[in-house]
Amino acid sequence: MNTTVIKSLKDLFSAAVLAFIVKTTLISLGLTAAIVWLLWGTLSAFVKHYLTWIPWEWVQTTGASIAVIAIAYMLFIAIHSIVTSSMVEPLLKKLANKHYPDMPPSGSPSTTTSLLLSLKSAGVFLGVFLLTFPLMFVPVLGAVYMLWLWSILIKEPTLYDVGGMFSQDKNSIKACTTRTTTLLAMIGSGLNYIPLLNLFSPVFAQILFLHHIVPCLTEDM
Numbered sequence: 001m002n003t004t005v006i007k008s009l010k011d012l013f014s015a016a017v018l019a020f021i022v023k024t025t026l027i028s029l030g031l032t033a034a035i036v037w038l039l040w041g042t043l044s045a046f047v048k049h050y051l052t053w054i055p056w057e058w059v060q061t062t063g064a065s066i067a068v069i070a071i072a073y074m075l076f077i078a079i080h081s082i083v084t085s086s087m088v089e090p091l092l093k094k095l096a097n098k099h100y101p102d103m104p105p106s107g108s109p110s111t112t113t114s115l116l117l118s119l120k121s122a123g124v125f126l127g128v129f130l131l132t133f134p135l136m137f138v139p140v141l142g143a144v145y146m147l148w149l150w151s152i153l154i155k156e157p158t159l160y161d162v163g164g165m166f167s168q169d170k171n172s173i174k175a176c177t178t179r180t181t182t183l184l185a186m187i188g189s190g191l192n193y194i195p196l197l198n199l200f201s202p203v204f205a206q207i208l209f210l211h212h213i214v215p216c217l218t219e220d221m
Contacts (some may be wrong), residue, residue: 012200018026018206020091025199028165035079036072044068067133071123074129077192077201078122084202085118085157086111091203092106092162092210096186097128100214118158125153143193150189154205156198158185160211162209176216184208 013019036043045068093105129149136142159181163173188205192198 001145004184004211007099007211008204011207012204016091016094017203020088021199021203024080024087025201026122028076028083031079031083032072032076035075043071047071061143066105070133070136071130074126076200077150078125080199081153081157081202082115082118082122084206085114085161087205088099088161088203089165092165092206095207095210096165096214099211100218103166103214103218105165107168109161114157114161117160121153121156125149128152145191146192147186148182150192150201151185154188154202155181155185158205158209159213161206162213163217166214171212172217176213180212181209 025185089108094106132149135145138145147175159173163176167173185205185208188201188208191201191204
């Protein structure tokens with residue numbers, strides 16, 4: 001685990017990764033801004049109606065503005081994750097060839113499948129978030145809960161994106177899917193709590209999974 005995190009952090013601030021993050025961030029910000037602008041009225045009305053059944057009066061009075069901002073931010077995180085997943089393959093192959101020359105990428109994940117998995121995970125993430133929004137306000141528990149929720153957003157698509165480059169054997173990929181992958185997804189998601197570093201979160205998760213899955217598959221060969 002420690003080796004995986006250290007390798008990933010070193011890769012995270014390389015020139016290639018930084019250039020990739022700038023590109024995906026600009027695309028994601030543009031898409032998020034367009035969606036929020038088009039749906040702002042609907043979003044505000046939904047939040048006001050939603051908060052009426054929450055028993056905590058302080059949430060009802062002060063939570064509306066926070067909720068709209070939080071939903072817009074969660075939408076950006078979801079979109080950024082989808083954009084990253086759809087564009088990350090060349091970067092991951094470059095990193096894999098650098099670190100694992102004895103096991104170069106031999107496959108290419110289906111773009112369609114990757115997009116569908118990303119959209120499904122984003123839908124589950126946003127749906128559960130909207131249904132359980134008040135949990136954000138619970139001290140400590142709320143912070144851990146959000147990390148777990150963000151892990152849902154990135155875990156399945158990232159496993160497919162990374163694993164599909166090295167093996168088409170679903171059983172081999174499944175064998176590498178342990179509790180560790182959920183923890184890695186939560187570690188990658190932790191950057192979402194830090195301004196500016198939150199832009200690194202989706203690609204950080206991809207790199208973490210790269211350094212977890214490739215050694216795991218190598219051991220099985």
